[in-house]
Amino acid sequence: xxxxECKPEQIQEIFGLADRLCQNxxxxxxxxxxxxxxxxxxxxxxxxxFVKGIRDLRGECICMSPEALNKREHLADVIGYMExxxxxxxxRHPDLNKLRELSRYASIPVINAMTSENHPCEIMSxxxxxxxxxxxxxxxxxxxxxxxxxxxxxxxxxAKRMNLNFHHxxxxxxxxxxxxxxxxxxxxxxGILQDSDILLTDSLPEEFRTAEYIGKYQLNLQRMRxxxxxxxxxxxxxxFRGEEVAADVIDTDYFVGYEFKKGLxxxxxxxxxxxxxxxxxxxx
Ligand SMILES: NC(=O)NCCC[C@H](N)C(=O)O
Numbered sequence: 001x002x003x004x005e006c007k008p009e010q011i012q013e014i015f016g017l018a019d020r021l022c023q024n025x026x027x028x029x030x031x032x033x034x035x036x037x038x039x040x041x042x043x044x045x046x047x048x049x050f051v052k053g054i055r056d057l058r059g060e061c062i063c064m065s066p067e068a069l070n071k072r073e074h075l076a077d078v079i080g081y082m083e084x085x086x087x088x089x090x091x092r093h094p095d096l097n098k099l100r101e102l103s104r105y106a107s108i109p110v111i112n113a114m115t116s117e118n119h120p121c122e123i124m125s126x127x128x129x130x131x132x133x134x135x136x137x138x139x140x141x142x143x144x145x146x147x148x149x150x151x152x153x154x155x156x157x158x159a160k161r162m163n164l165n166f167h168h169x170x171x172x173x174x175x176x177x178x179x180x181x182x183x184x185x186x187x188x189x190x191g192i193l194q195d196s197d198i199l200l201t202d203s204l205p206e207e208f209r210t211a212e213y214i215g216k217y218q219l220n221l222q223r224m225r226x227x228x229x230x231x232x233x234x235x236x237x238x239x240f241r242g243e244e245v246a247a248d249v250i251d252t253d254y255f256v257g258y259e260f261k262k263g264l265x266x267x268x269x270x271x272x273x274x275x276x277x278x279x280x281x282x283x284x
Contacts, residue, residue, distance in 0.1 A: 001096070001103060001112050003120045003157040010274070011162065015128050017270035018263065029273060030059030036086040038066040039113065043092055045237060045261060046113050046121065046268075050090055053269040062086070066093040069102070076105040083108050088276060109275035116150055123154040125267040126234060127162070129260035130198060133232070140197035141228070143167040145189060145217055146244055147174050151202040151236045156183055167192050169217065189217055193226045199254075201235040201244040209243055220246030224254045232256045 003011075021027075035054050039047040047063075054061050062085075069078065069091070079102050082089065088109040091099055096115040103110040112120055131137040142159065144152045147170050159166030159182040168176060168185050169192055175185035186192050193199075199219055224233060233245070233254040241247040249255060 001100060001110070001120070002118055003123065003154055003161055006120075006161060008162055010278075011124065011127075013278075014124065014267065014270045014274055015131060017273060018128055018266040019132075021269045021273075022263070022266045025056060028058040029269075030054055030057035032059075033087040033276065034060045034062065034085060035272070036082060036089045037061055037063045037113075038068060038089065038091045038093065039063065040066055040092060043113075045264065046092065049261075049264045050113065050268055053265045054272070056265075057269060059272075066091060069093055069098055075102045078102070079106045079108075079110075088272060090272075109272075111271060111275060114150065118154045118157070119150045120154060120157075121268055121271055122236070122264070123151070123158050124271070125264040126200075126260060127158055128267050129256070129263045130232070130234075132263070133256070134197070134230075138162065138164065141165050141167065141195050142198045142200065143169060143192055143196040144200040144202075145169045145219060146201050147171075147205060147208055148176050149202045149205075151200070152176060155200060159183060167196065171213065171217075189223065190226075193223055194228065196227045197231050199224065199227060199231060199233045201233075201239065203236070203238055203240055204244050214243060218244060218246055219249060221248040221252060221254075224249050224252070234260055237261075 037050060051061050086108060088111060090111045090113050092113040093099060094116040096117040099110060099112055099115060134140060142164055144155050146152060153176060156166060156176050164182060166183050169189050172187050179185060201219060219233060224231060231254060233249060234256050235245050239245055241250060
């Protein structure tokens, strides 16, 4: 439901499981398991990788719209009936409280596939990809450029749980919270880039798509060249050329966007297996 609920050892265990799933892809580990997926039509990557991830392990998917949760019916009843047919639910819905409530009543795992508040599967997968490319990932400097969003907040939670050095750069008044040992806020990109190893962004809300903001904070090739040697640019999709990132940097080796998402399939498979067999909901 939330990265802050995970212990670092659990995150490591999921990473190890993802490695094994990636090395041995044809195991019927989800045979006989049925997943109910509630995703909006517009979801591309997360939905496709969950559905493929389930099918590759021989599980079954039932795909529905998250609007099925926007009813008068008590969520205890919704999940009470669903449990007759589903072994887990995977849900993308704006309201994290709705997911939490559903999970409280559920005796099956409820997996958060993004809310307006957070996106734990995505950030776990991104950190997995970084860790496999940079074994020194715990010592790197992570810099998120942009206003508060589900993605930036989840990176902050990940930094807290995994004790990472996380910088946040945006205009005055947009800090995600007070500074901590793992979180510092800056308004100038220039001073921070030369210390940064991993550059992170999310798509800009409309009010930030101004020439002034973009001129000051857009990650372009010239700016990436001032980052630490070997720095990587991982914009959260959907990203927009000419907005939070410039087109010129997407065609360089700095950009790891597509490649990093390969791991999404295995990390999400690992999360499903972990939730089915290790969590408080574990089947006996
Ligand atoms: N790859 C994804 O799952 N996309 C994340 C989209 C994040 C963006 N802040 C959003 O809420 O739409």
